[in-house]
Amino acid sequence: MNNTIHNLLLLISVSLNICFLLFAISFILRKGGIFYIKSKISHLRNKSENKVWNINAYYKHKKSQFEILPKSNDSIVFLGDSLTDEGEWFELLGNPQIKNRGISGDTTARILNRLDTIINTKPKQIFLMVGINDFANEKKSIAELLKGYQEILRDLQTHTPNTQVFIQSVLPVNNDITLFWQNNDIIVKFNFKLQQLAKEFSYQYIDVYSHLVDSKNQLDAQYTTDGVHLNGKAYLIWKEVISKYVGEN
Secondary structure, rough: OOOHHHHHHHHHHHHHHHHHHHHHHHHHHHHHHHHHHHHHHHHHHHHHHHHHHHHHHOOOOOHHHHHEEEEOOEEEEEEEEEHEEEEEEEEEEEEEEEEEEEHHHHHHHHHHHHHHHHHOOHHHHHHHHOOOOHHHHOOOOHHHHHHHHHHEEEHHHHHOOOEEEEOOOOOOOOOOOOOOOOOHHHHHHHHHHHHHHHOOOOOEEEHHHHEEEOOOOOOOHHHOOOOOOOOHHHHHHHHHHOOOOOOOO
């Protein structure tokens, strides 16, 4: 009798575990399968990093340099996150007025936190690209990211109205190369909204996205090692896309 009860309880336990496993698999598949798992891993990894963004030493040190460097209203400012930060823009474009003001990890909020330094220089041009960290690290919606952009553009238009502002599209990522996961369809939708926002502020929108994307709507693997950041070939393409705007009157 005891063995029968024991076997019955064991059968019930095994059945419940199988049901739970099947439910979990079904749930993950409905959410997007492996992409869902990747996004959760990325979110957990980045969650702890985001707690300390405001005390990040690299950000503080770069910001403090930008505050003391010589100011010129002839400058051409490249403003953004690591994608901008890693570009050797002066050498790529051969223009001595170019100033790289990218900081790795930047978001719209972090740029707003240091925008006064940019505005005070009254630059001739600003080339802006930011947003991937807002999506991937801070899990912002399209509407929330647009709000951050609106604040940046409103400040620029109000305090340095003679500056030419070029709004560059957010770039795709390659989800097959890295655990850094982001839905490129969302980026496409955001870029469409960003193009409309540029028109609203009478600024020039520049589509860099379509020049680096592959047939699967991902960042082409030939342009990246980690699925997010760019190699030299990609920067040469980026340079070609924007070169006609740099230094124009």
